[in-house]
């Protein structure tokens with residue numbers, strides 16, 4: 001169970017991260033979404049801004065069909081990976097809640113917001 005202020009170590013593994021040189025890598029880790037895009041690690045709470053539900057359906061599937069956005073599988077909100085802004089769907093203009101990421105010594109540490 002994630003709690004506010006908790007720092008979580010996220011294993012950096014080649015799988016099951018989605019990996020594409022153009023798009024980046026995305027995975028669900030507990031209640032967090034962790035992505036890597038353009039060499040930068042990014043994290044958000046796995047919580048849609050439309051209704052407080054996880055974006056995936058418990059299966060870790062996060063990407064839109066064209067693999068350019070994080071997709072909420074409940075009502076179709078699409079969020080840009082790089083800044084978490086919803087650019088299509090019922091919560092357009094809202095933003096996923098970001099989590100601070102620190103990468104050191106080959107490990108990723110995410111602070112739960």
Ligand code: FES
Pocket residue numbers: 048049050051052053072073074075076077089090
């Ligand atoms: S709960 Fe995510 S779009 Fe409705």
